[in-house]
Amino acid sequence: MHQVLRRLLTGGAAALLLATATTAGLPAATAQAATTVTNPGFESGSAATATPTGWSTYSAGGQNAASYTEAGGHGGSYRLTHWSASAYKVETYQYLSGLTDGSYTLTAWVRSSGGQNSAYLALRNCGSAEQRTDLPVTPNGAWIRLVTSVAVVGGQCTISIDSDANAGNWINVDDLTLTAGSTGVAARGVDVSTLKKSEDKGGTYSYANGTSADALTVLHAAGADYVRLKVWVNPADGYNTKTQVLAMAARAKALGMKILVDFHYSDTWADPGKQTKPSPWAAYTVAQLGTAVYNHTYDVLNALKAQGTTADMVQIGNEINGGMLWPEGSTSNWGNLAAFLTQGANAAKAVSSATKVMLHLAKGGDDAGARTFYDNAVSHGVPFDVIGLSYYSYWHGPLSDLQTTLDDMAARYGKQVVVAETAYAFTLDNADSLTNNLATTSQLTTGYPATQAGQAAALRDVLDVVEAVPNGKGLGAFYWEPTWTAVTGNGWDPADPTSGDAWENQALFDYTHRPTAAMAWLGHR
Helix, strand or coil, X not given: CEEEECCCCCCCHHHHHHHHHHHCCCCCCCCCCEXXXXXXXXXXXCCCCCCCCCCEEECCCCCHHHEEEEECCCCCCEEEEEECCCCEEEEEXXXXXXXXXXXXXXEEEEEECCCCCEEEEEEECCCCXXXXXXXXXXXXXXXXXXXXXXXXXXXXXXXXXXXEECCCCEEEEEEEEEEECCCCCCEEEEXXXXXXHHHHCCCCCECCCCCECCHHHXXXXXXXXXXXXXXXXXXXXXXXXXXXXXXXXXXXXXXXXXEEEEECCCXXXXXXXXXXXXXXXXXXXXXXXXXXHXXXXXXXXXXXXXXXXXXXXXXXXXXXXXXXXXXXXXXXXHHHHHHHHHHHHHHHHHHXXXXXXXXXXXXXXXXXXXXXXXHHHXXXXXXXXXXXXXXXXXXXXXXXXXXXXXXXXXXXXXXXXXEEEECCCCCCCCCCCCCCCCCCHHHXXXXXXXXXXXXXXXXXXXXXXXXXXXXXXXXXXXXXXCXXXXXXXXXXXXXXXXXXXXXXXXXXXXXXXXXXXXXXHHHCC
């Protein structure tokens, strides 16, 4: 539900149709007015190059033939296709009237070649601002479910499928529904764990006009409403400790933002490849490790509560695909791991019962692997509220895999799901001495170039997939390290002040310290 357009309803149904012809370039609607979608699966009137029953087609350039039905539907035998051997602009639309005023959600299954100037679903002329959702590229041919919500005022609304395309570009659309209710994404978060160190080392940030500003203020003004802050136990550089978390939490809460605390239970990075115990805990027994997890978690969260910045959500471990506190807490020792996770969760709830507990894996595109982990967590009685998944398209596969995983997790466990980490590159140029994680064209995801537009589309499409999780279970997404620009001394290795960060080309501030185009998607509701 994005990219709000300011087209408002003015007048009754007849005036509406005339206004549509003027403002949207359409003729008077020929589709029969109805309160439900007619022929939502394009199964009626299914001859190729023919306008499907119940729908109308319009093209200012006389290119109506670019919209047609053909075999190969998502749920039935046919689908709607937009395609032409030459450049084209076409709209397939249906006018509904007699609706009860209120919120409505359009759901559709889509596929797209990409490459269009624009291709989107829209709800327009509904008595409120037009709402649209852009179609993502689907290079693997898999269908993606999208949603678009709008407030209907005046009892009518037009469903629109639009393409402004280059020669050979195509979209497929099928199985549309319009239902009462709205969708949305509650958490549009940013992980700013490296921000304090960046500032201390001379990092600067600005608004789009070049005016210097606090990075967190810029992100919040763009629409970010949640911050994620990692906690290390005894890091070599003294950052990402309780002290820094308290300071950053106070800044975020002062802006009205929520707080997610990300416990790594390590002195350095904890991820699928390493879950090293903190140095003070190195010789602990299993029982002592469990107590340490509880005490450390309680200490940080209680300090946050004491200063009036109670955590809204907490991660018990970071990307714990193989467990945490290795080797004792690996997934080869699920009894131990479950005990550690439970201790952390219990500590969080002891501080604040309202704080949501997340278990976080780096398996955004691996439904089977996620099932294995969460099935074990449930069978061992681990308490948790939220399922967190990292998703980087260049590591975790296409959007369709992310959608499959999110949908299955939400349905299987009845939990909210969140993309706890995501990011993409706005350039392949390097701004420091360390090669970036996303550094070559061969690593890029099809349909998402390493440009500001490509980065923006990547974030937009992840948010759209989260929003489409059924039954409102899609909580949101967190952009990972948008402020980790190239600043000398703020590298990836806390023990090496000369290290680079390998991430500056995936930040949401460009090499002139201004916001990239992707940052604006944090504010589209």
